[in-house]
Amino acid sequence: MSEHIYWKDDALYVLDQRLLPFKETYIRCATVKDVAKAIKDMAVRGAPLIGLVAAYGMVVGLQEIMKSRGRVKESDMERICRRLKETRPTAVNLFWALRRMRNTYKEFEGQDGLLEAMLQGAIDMHVEDVEHNRQLSHYGAELIDDGDTILTHCNAGALATGGYGTALGVIKAAWETGKSLQVIATETRPYFQGARLTVWELREQGIDVTLVPDNHAGLLCQQGIVDRVIVGADRVARNGDVANKVGTYMIALAAHDNEVPFYVAAPLSSFDESIKNGDEISIEERDGKEVKYVNGRLVTSADVTAKYYGFDITPARLITYIITEKGVLEKPFGKYIKMLFAPGKREHHNGSH
Numbered sequence: 053m054s055e056h057i058y059w060k061d062d063a064l065y066v067l068d069q070r071l072l073p074f075k076e077t078y079i080r081c082a083t084v085k086d087v088a089k090a091i092k093d094m095a096v097r098g099a100p101l102i103g104l105v106a107a108y109g110m111v112v113g114l115q116e117i118m119k120s121r122g123r124v125k126e127s128d129m130e131r132i133c134r135r136l137k138e139t140r141p142t143a144v145n146l147f148w149a150l151r152r153m154r155n156t157y158k159e160f161e162g163q164d165g166l167l168e169a170m171l172q173g174a175i176d177m178h179v180e181d182v183e184h185n186r187q188l189s190h191y192g193a194e195l196i197d198d199g200d201t202i203l204t205h206c207n208a209g210a211l212a213t214g215g216y217g218t219a220l221g222v223i224k225a226a227w228e229t230g231k232s233l234q235v236i237a238t239e240t241r242p243y244f245q246g247a248r249l250t251v252w253e254l255r256e257q258g259i260d261v262t263l264v265p266d267n268h269a270g271l272l273c274q275q276g277i278v279d280r281v282i283v284g285a286d287r288v289a290r291n292g293d294v295a296n297k298v299g300t301y302m303i304a305l306a307a308h309d310n311e312v313p314f315y316v317a318a319p320l321s322s323f324d325e326s327i328k329n330g331d332e333i334s335i336e337e338r339d340g341k342e343v344k345y346v347n348g349r350l351v352t353s354a355d356v357t358a359k360y361y362g363f364d365i366t367p368a369r370l371i372t373y374i375i376t377e378k379g380v381l382e383k384p385f386g387k388y389i390k391m392l393f394a395p396g397k398r399e400h401h402n403g404s405h
């Protein structure tokens with residue numbers, strides 16, 4: 053797979069994930085409107101990637117103003133931030149990345165090198181994300197046994213991040229150490245992140261993958277076919293409750309009832325230390341049309357009401373381990389999350405959103 057997000061000639065280029073695996077088409081984002089649309093319409097998706105695209109989006113937005121007016125004001129920066137924040141509400145990485153970029157703006161405000169510093173800030177975040185994914189994948193790989201069959205939901209691979217991936221990163225890292233693995237990917241209706249993206253990524257790596265409809269997790273756990281479940285996260289609360297793609301909670305229930313270990317792989321940029329538990333996470337509701345139409349074809353009665361909640365909350369009690377770049381967290385998650393975010397350890401987790 054080639055770079056799915058890169059900066060070239062004063063613009064951000066993103067691979068349009070809606071067209072995969074059939075077409076590899078890039079979208080050129082040269083205005084903040086282009087960037088916001090790419091996130092909102094899910095040309096790009098996946099919590100860490102949304103954060104990175106928004107970070108580059110800040111540069112795009114400031115550059116746009118500088119080209120037309122020669123200088124930017126703090127109110128311009130705040131307007132760009134607001135515009136990008138309004139795109140998708142659940143993945144905390146978006147708010148985290150914008151907060152970091154806002155801090156960089158404040159540091160370089162009024163200086164000649166402001167734009168260069170902002171671009172460097174976005175590039176640094178991108179590089180760090182890949183490094184963190186590799187680190188957490190290395191830790192997670194130790195939890196995988198040779199011969200395991202692993203079920204994953206949605207897409208938490210390289211495509212959903214700056215590179216390498218989180219849940220799929222763990223699978224990849226275990227496979228790279230020579231473990232023989234089989235992966236079961238759920239389709240993940242209605243966007244088909246599993247069928248279109250996870251299957252594509254794993255096959256590119258040469259990892260054996262079987263596709264199942266979303267409603268198979270219960271049966272597969274009950275029949276002893278699944279050895280472990282690994283998923284990513286859009287937001288982890290202080291107590292370890294996790295928001296991830298809708299359907300994750302049902303899979304966690306099935307895993308728990310059948311004593312199948314359930315792992316969440318997430319970088320610290322997906323943790324929200326400002327919220328106590330999952331009740332405080334805002335769940336995105338998307339247009340019901342996305343359920344009613346598959347590839348532009350109506351698959352139900354035209355006038356039926358359809359609902360599409362993008363995410364659900366898996367309570368901490370159903371999660372065996374949370375895998376981060378700092379190591380594997382066990383229960384009680386709250387205790388270890390608190391230690392990770394203690395003053396002096398919080399790195400770039402300062403400020404609130």
Ligand code: MRU
Pocket residue numbers: 097098099100143205206207208209212213217218219245283284285286296297298362
């Ligand atoms: O709606 P999406 O495709 O952005 O949702 C993505 C997920 O739910 C992923 O599992 C999550 O962002 C983790 S990606 C490393």
